[in-house]
Amino acid sequence: MADRKLPTVPFKGLRTGMWLTLKTLFKKPVTVNYPLEKETPVPRARGVIALDPEACTVCMLCARECPDWCIYIEGHKEEQPPAKEGGRVRTRATLDRFDIDYALCMYCGICVEVCPFDALFWSPDYEYSEFGISEMMHDKQRLTYWLSRVPDPPALETS
Amino acid sequence: MNFWLLLLIKVGLILGVMLPGALVIIFGELKISAHMQSRMGPYFAGGRWGWAQPLADGLKFMQKEDLVPADADATVYKLAPYVVLMGTLATFVIIPFGPDLVARDLDLGIFYLLAVSSLSTLGVLMAGWSSANKYSLIGGLRAAAQLIAYELPLVLAVIGVAIQAGSLSLSEMVTAQASWQWFDGLPTWINGFVSPYMILQIVGLTIFLVASLAELSRIPFDMPIAESELTMGYLTEYSGLRFTMFFLGEYAGMVSMAAIAATLFMGGYWFPFVSDDVLNVLGPVILVSKVMLIAFLFIWIRWTFPRLREDQLQTIAWKWLVPAGLANIVVTAFFKVVF
Numbered sequence: 001m002a003d004r005k006l007p008t009v010p011f012k013g014l015r016t017g018m019w020l021t022l023k024t025l026f027k028k029p030v031t032v033n034y035p036l037e038k039e040t041p042v043p044r045a046r047g048v049i050a051l052d053p054e055a056c057t058v059c060m061l062c063a064r065e066c067p068d069w070c071i072y073i074e075g076h077k078e079e080q081p082p083a084k085e086g087g088r089v090r091t092r093a094t095l096d097r098f099d100i101d102y103a104l105c106m107y108c109g110i111c112v113e114v115c116p117f118d119a120l121f122w123s124p125d126y127e128y129s130e131f132g133i134s135e136m137m138h139d140k141q142r143l144t145y146w147l148s149r150v151p152d153p154p155a156l157e158t159s
Numbered sequence: 160m161n162f163w164l165l166l167l168i169k170v171g172l173i174l175g176v177m178l179p180g181a182l183v184i185i186f187g188e189l190k191i192s193a194h195m196q197s198r199m200g201p202y203f204a205g206g207r208w209g210w211a212q213p214l215a216d217g218l219k220f221m222q223k224e225d226l227v228p229a230d231a232d233a234t235v236y237k238l239a240p241y242v243v244l245m246g247t248l249a250t251f252v253i254i255p256f257g258p259d260l261v262a263r264d265l266d267l268g269i270f271y272l273l274a275v276s277s278l279s280t281l282g283v284l285m286a287g288w289s290s291a292n293k294y295s296l297i298g299g300l301r302a303a304a305q306l307i308a309y310e311l312p313l314v315l316a317v318i319g320v321a322i323q324a325g326s327l328s329l330s331e332m333v334t335a336q337a338s339w340q341w342f343d344g345l346p347t348w349i350n351g352f353v354s355p356y357m358i359l360q361i362v363g364l365t366i367f368l369v370a371s372l373a374e375l376s377r378i379p380f381d382m383p384i385a386e387s388e389l390t391m392g393y394l395t396e397y398s399g400l401r402f403t404m405f406f407l408g409e410y411a412g413m414v415s416m417a418a419i420a421a422t423l424f425m426g427g428y429w430f431p432f433v434s435d436d437v438l439n440v441l442g443p444v445i446l447v448s449k450v451m452l453i454a455f456l457f458i459w460i461r462w463t464f465p466r467l468r469e470d471q472l473q474t475i476a477w478k479w480l481v482p483a484g485l486a487n488i489v490v491t492a493f494f495k496v497v498f
Contacts, residue, residue, distance in 0.1 A: 017463045021195045031199045
């Protein structure tokens, strides 16, 4: 009992609480009425993952690192003519399929981090919900479209 | 006029005031609670401000299946919500809406009131017992303990008013508050201040409001329902229309408790400087606005305080409210006899 302090003013806690709720009652609610009004996300918001197919080398690192296994990649090798006359025939990996299943994705961003060729980016778009779960699978074309929404990389430091 | 016709009109009028009143309070609670938590509350139903939300909720409940658990005592189970609602609605028989606007002005009005409002306790017990569910049973037992504990301070608070008004009839209590007198023998300059009993009987009013919150099982005292401990208490097994009855009964109970508090302590239909003829027309409006004021207080308290523990509940009733109520009676009686 020694270290237990008695309140100095009776019902102070009750009054503080009542006053707080009354004050909040007359304040403007913080709710953003989503379909009617929209919040602008910060420029680097992690809304959706965009793909740059030109940069992708089908190395499969993203697909392997993905904790949810939600990235599906298929590719094949194409023979390139040798650089010099009589040289060795080169092979080049070509991307056939690059799908991300956003129904599985948990937006951890490991694929973006792990990509060694800067082929994956975060785009701030977030309005891509669907009525069917199968439509959450975004194909290469759709992922490439998101690329147009990615903000430019920050400028290089000058010094 | 024909007795049956008159009865029909009275019942219709009471239901016509009570149920829309309950709906308005439900809507008010949705909106006020939302804004107290910096939310918007219902927004789309019915257009502006989502005014049709309580109606939409009611319609939704009516579409749900009316389930009766296999082990339940079906008759009692099915009857319980109506007992609760009936007990609440019956209190409105004696609430005066104006000098002549009373369904039935009983001489023992306040006794009738307290007796009838205890009927809904019976309904709650029936629901808790007949559901064949442990949550329901514990909820029902808690409700019984709570409602018995708080019936007492409620009665004690009312006795103070009854002594001061010198009558048990609600109409005469309002008249006594309208008579501009504190106590008969006091000099006129003191008696001139007068006002409804919310000032003289402030202790009584406080006790009454706290006890009525507990009687209604609203949040600081909602242990019988306590969704985090007992799922939904005695309401656990109810669905569909019967749940709606309980729900409506809770809010109709708020209307009736607020109406009783307004009549006993805030002068009911009476308003200063308004003559009786006008009060017969304006009375209902004045009473309803007072009811809404108290209902707002109930909602405000509900969305501010967390639920008490069961022992704190009993402590408040037996250690604080009952002694305070007895002291209030002694002081009121002393002044009544001396002056």
